[in-house]
Amino acid sequence: MRTTLNELASDLASGTVSSTQLVELSLARIADETGEGARAFVKVQADKARTAAKAADDLRKAGLAPSRFAGIPIAVKDLFDLQGEATPAGSKVLGKAVPAKADAPAIARLKAAGFIVLGRNNMTEFAFSGVGINPHYGTPANPYDRATGRIPGGSSSGAAVSVADGMAAAAIGSDTGGSCRIPAALCGIVGYKPTASTVPLKGALPLSFTLDSIGPLANSIDCCASLHEILSGTSLAGEGERTVAGLRIAVPQTVVFDGIEPEVARTFEAAIRRLADAGATITEIPLREFAKVGEINAKGGFSAPEALAWHRTLLEEHGEDYDQRVRARILRAKEQTAADYIDMLHLRSTYIEETNRAISPYDVLAMPTVPMIAPTIASLTADDALFVKTNLTLLRNPSLINMLDGCAISLPVHQEGDAPVGLMLAAAGGRDAALFANARAVEAALRH
Numbered sequence: 001m002r003t004t005l006n007e008l009a010s011d012l013a014s015g016t017v018s019s020t021q022l023v024e025l026s027l028a029r030i031a032d033e034t035g036e037g038a039r040a041f042v043k044v045q046a047d048k049a050r051t052a053a054k055a056a057d058d059l060r061k062a063g064l065a066p067s068r069f070a071g072i073p074i075a076v077k078d079l080f081d082l083q084g085e086a087t088p089a090g091s092k093v094l095g096k097a098v099p100a101k102a103d104a105p106a107i108a109r110l111k112a113a114g115f116i117v118l119g120r121n122n123m124t125e126f127a128f129s130g131v132g133i134n135p136h137y138g139t140p141a142n143p144y145d146r147a148t149g150r151i152p153g154g155s156s157s158g159a160a161v162s163v164a165d166g167m168a169a170a171a172i173g174s175d176t177g178g179s180c181r182i183p184a185a186l187c188g189i190v191g192y193k194p195t196a197s198t199v200p201l202k203g204a205l206p207l208s209f210t211l212d213s214i215g216p217l218a219n220s221i222d223c224c225a226s227l228h229e230i231l232s233g234t235s236l237a238g239e240g241e242r243t244v245a246g247l248r249i250a251v252p253q254t255v256v257f258d259g260i261e262p263e264v265a266r267t268f269e270a271a272i273r274r275l276a277d278a279g280a281t282i283t284e285i286p287l288r289e290f291a292k293v294g295e296i297n298a299k300g301g302f303s304a305p306e307a308l309a310w311h312r313t314l315l316e317e318h319g320e321d322y323d324q325r326v327r328a329r330i331l332r333a334k335e336q337t338a339a340d341y342i343d344m345l346h347l348r349s350t351y352i353e354e355t356n357r358a359i360s361p362y363d364v365l366a367m368p369t370v371p372m373i374a375p376t377i378a379s380l381t382a383d384d385a386l387f388v389k390t391n392l393t394l395l396r397n398p399s400l401i402n403m404l405d406g407c408a409i410s411l412p413v414h415q416e417g418d419a420p421v422g423l424m425l426a427a428a429g430g431r432d433a434a435l436f437a438n439a440r441a442v443e444a445a446l447r448h
Contacts, residue, residue, distance in 0.1 A: 002166050005223045009068040012060065019056040019071025019116065022169075023049050026073045026118055029167045036165055039140035040158040042078050042088070044119035049073060052116045059114075069226065070114020075168040077159050078120040079127060080104045081203035089205040090123040090155075092136050093318040104203025106172065106214050106231050113230050118168055121158030125323040127174055127207045128307065128330065130182045130394035131380060131387065132157030135323050142187055142374050144420050150374035153183030153394065159217050160187040170218040170227060176207045176303060178370075178398025180215040181410035185369035185422025188412045191217045192224040193398070195407045195429040198232040206310055208303040210348075211402045221411060221443045225436045232432075239437035244445040245279030247438060250362035252287035255294075256397050260371035267421040268368045271413040271446060275366075278445040283362065289355040293403050296347045299340055300332035308333035325387065348403060355404055356428045364438045369410040369422030370394050397424065405429040409439050413446060 011017045027046055030037035037044075056071030065071070076082070079089040081100035088094045103111065111117065122137050124130075132154030133139045140161040142150040152161050156173030160183030163171050173180045175193040184191025196213040206212055216227035225236055251272065257265070276282045307330045308315075319327060359365060372393060380387045401408040401424075408426035425442060427435040 002219055003169070004220045005069055005072060005169060005218065005226055008072050008169055012071055013068065019053040019060070020050070022071065023053040023073050023116060023118070026167055029165070030118070030162075035167075036140040036143070036146070036161050037167060039138040040122055040161040040165065040167060041075070041119045042090070042122050042137050042158070043085075045117060049116050049118050056114055056116065065114060067113040071116060072114075072169050073116045073118045074110065075118050075121050075159060075162045075171040076107055077156050077171070077173045078123050079174060079205040080107050080120075080172065082107065082117065082120070085120075087205055089127065090125040090134055090137065091322070093314055093321045100203070102203070105200040106204070109230050109233065110172070110227070121156070121162055121171055121173075123157055123159070124155035124179075125326045126205070126307065126311070127155040127176060127179055128303065128326045129154050129391055130178055130398075131391050132183060133377060133380060133387075139377050141377065144186075144188060144374070149377045151186065151377050151380065153186035153370075153374065155179040156183050156191075156217060160184055160189060160191070163187075163217050163219065164189050170216055170223055172227070172231070173215060173217055174204055174207070175213045175215050175398075175402070176211045177395045177402050180217055181369050181398045181408060181422065181424060182394050184217050185410045185412070185424075186374040186420055188414065188420035189217055189219060190221060190224050190409065190411050191215065192228060192409045193401065193407060194228055194232065195432055196405060198234065198432060199228075206306070208306045210302040210306060213402070221409065221436065221439045224409065225440075228432065228436075236433040236436050239433045242437050242441040243279070244275055244441045247275075247280045247441060248361070248363045249275060249280050249282050249366050250285045250287070250359060250364070251282060251366050252290055253284055254286055254288050255290040255400070256367040257371065259393065260368060261373060263373055263419060264368050264371055264421050267414050267418070268423065271423050272366065275442060275445055280445075285358070285362075287355070287358055289351060289358055290400050292347065292351050293400055296344055296351065296403060297399075299336045300329070302344060304330060304333035305336050305341055325384070352404055359428065363427075364435065365426040367397055367424050367426070369424040370397060373419040373421065401426045407432045407435050409435065411439065411443055
């Protein structure tokens, strides 16, 4: 099902395909024993999806479809509340938690538009890693190279694999330090991190209330834009159609290229050359402000203490049942004092102010989403030091934008058959509509 939401909506409108057929195709793909469905999903709602598909087909026949996307199957990350179900967030300790009384508002908005939830996607436990490994439910292998068993990226691991492997037309994830963009980049799809305040966080199990955001993973910029409009309840109209000719693209030089793997560097540079050839104005800028994020995160950043505040009772009672790597990251918060936390708040405020001032002359920032291709699951499972290093490397570039309270999108720029490489386009917070307009132009130029 590697088609866009617009293509599926047109097929549904013309009668070329029915919602029932789309759902059955998705369920068959999930159930395929040669695929990754058993690891990409921790729960499949087959009966509910079939019932919803029949209802969608009946409503469309009666001319009462709630939106042009009604009847399209999607997946949601395991940290979102779904009415009547526990919300385990990739853990074992919450498997028998009190069932949610209502859908998370973001998911309720998608259902109101007629999207059909296929089930809950696997994820890094409690969303606290960019690698995507889950010792409780298994780790879905990256569709690019399943035979070798490469990581999918995290924390929205199952979300990315379900889209990249054609199990769902799109998926909804969360992004605290890159958790939509990292797996999108490693799996070769599009992932979006919005300005955090635009999509309600209620009903999504938190990692960091300072940095959390909710975004889509899908097959095109347009797909993510359509989903963001529904998730946020706002329109992205008004920016108009653009081309890359004259687009002012800044390429930061501080931090983002450190330790970059040659294949990623070549692919990124080729993409930037193509944009320049299409008329974009490319400017390399120091953007030394990016170096300040390492200082802010030196003692665990915001995620560790904010996660500890949520998890401390569970950790005392069930600490041995956690993924021990996740547990260790949460407990790093004990290295912080209240004064350290207040210092972080001030440092972040200064970082946002100074960085936004530095990037204001440009339309968009461009950088590699992550500076590496996906390593193998086995290599990281066997080596704790390599796991920690890889996790920090994957999170580094995306988290620069979370700390900025900005918006960012990752789109694939590799050649077919090559290892997936993501190009991250980013902008200051509140510029979601402009970013989507610019990203569409970039996507079109690279496609041609």
